Amino acid sequence: MMNRIYVALDTPDLDRAKAIATKVRHHVGGLKLGLEFFAAHGQAGVHAMQELGLPIFLDLKLHDIPNTVAKAVQALGALAPAILTVHASGGRAMLEDAKAAAPVGTKVIAVTMLTSLDVADLEATGVTGSAHDQVVRLTELARDAGVDGIVCSGAEVAAAKALWPKGFFVVPGVRLPDGAIGDQKRVVTPRQAIDAGASILVVGRPITQAEDPDTAARAIGATL
Numbered sequence: 503m504m505n506r507i508y509v510a511l512d513t514p515d516l517d518r519a520k521a522i523a524t525k526v527r528h529h530v531g532g533l534k535l536g537l538e539f540f541a542a543h544g545q546a547g548v549h550a551m552q553e554l555g556l557p558i559f560l561d562l563k564l565h566d567i568p569n570t571v572a573k574a575v576q577a578l579g580a581l582a583p584a585i586l587t588v589h590a591s592g593g594r595a596m597l598e599d600a601k602a603a604a605p606v607g608t609k610v611i612a613v614t615m616l617t618s619l620d621v622a623d624l625e626a627t628g629v630t631g632s633a634h635d636q637v638v639r640l641t642e643l644a645r646d647a648g649v650d651g652i653v654c655s656g657a658e659v660a661a662a663k664a665l666w667p668k669g670f671f672v673v674p675g676v677r678l679p680d681g682a683i684g685d686q687k688r689v690v691t692p693r694q695a696i697d698a699g700a701s702i703l704v705v706g707r708p709i710t711q712a713e714d715p716d717t718a719a720r721a722i723g724a725t726l
């Protein structure tokens with residue numbers, strides 16, 4: 503079974519990103535590069551990380567008008583990432599155009615409700631109802647727009663998968679029972695997320711902030 507952990511290399515320091523990736527490369531299935539890394543290093547930084555030979559998840563959570571997102575996806579297509587994220591709340595036309603602009607081998611994945619939000623945060627943005635309802639609504643939108651899958655917390659992934667059995671489900675915000683939660687709000691254990699139907703897990707600080715990232719990645723993998 504392929505390794506389902508993507509390590510989130512959230513740092514603006516290219517040498518640090520490379521050092522962590524080199525340490526954990528045999529214990530993760532891929533590397534996730536996000537806004538922090540991309541803002542600092544752009545496409546050249548992604549190329550540098552591709553030298554490690556692992557699949558790249560480019561997590562830029564694009565959210566803009568359809569034309570702008572499609573053109574950005576087209577420009578990023580040169581990197582041929584395995585996975586690319588957009589925000590589901592950008593709407594159906596944006597999702598359709600993002601998918602149409604992506605290379606054939608790139609999964610376009612729609613972020614539903616960030617794992618750093620709770621119901622009160624959602625309500626402050628004008629959306630009432632539970633996290634479950636919001637994830638279900640955006641999962642249906644993403645599925646009907648023809649993208650490849652969604653990002654949600656481990657608390658909603660079972661409901662999302664029931665609506666979309668062939669979808670690809672990315673679950674971040676996972677923590678071992680004794681782990682520091684930080685800014686995340688809807689957290690489950692890695693094992694709970696996999697049991698509930700996650701296709702892959704995104705794990706950042708529990709690996710990158712550990713004294714020994716290699717041991718931490720192995721310990722998480724051993725619970726799956």
Ligand SMILES: O=C(O)c1cc(=O)[nH]c(=O)n1[C@@H]1O[C@H](COP(=O)(O)O)[C@@H](O)[C@H]1O
Binds near residue numbers: 708
């Ligand atoms: O799209 C994501 O990967 C993502 C979506 C989401 O709802 N929540 C979330 O935490 N993430 C990302 O997952 C990673 C979680 O990092 P840690 O909380 O350090 O494990 C970060 O890189 C976030 O950008």
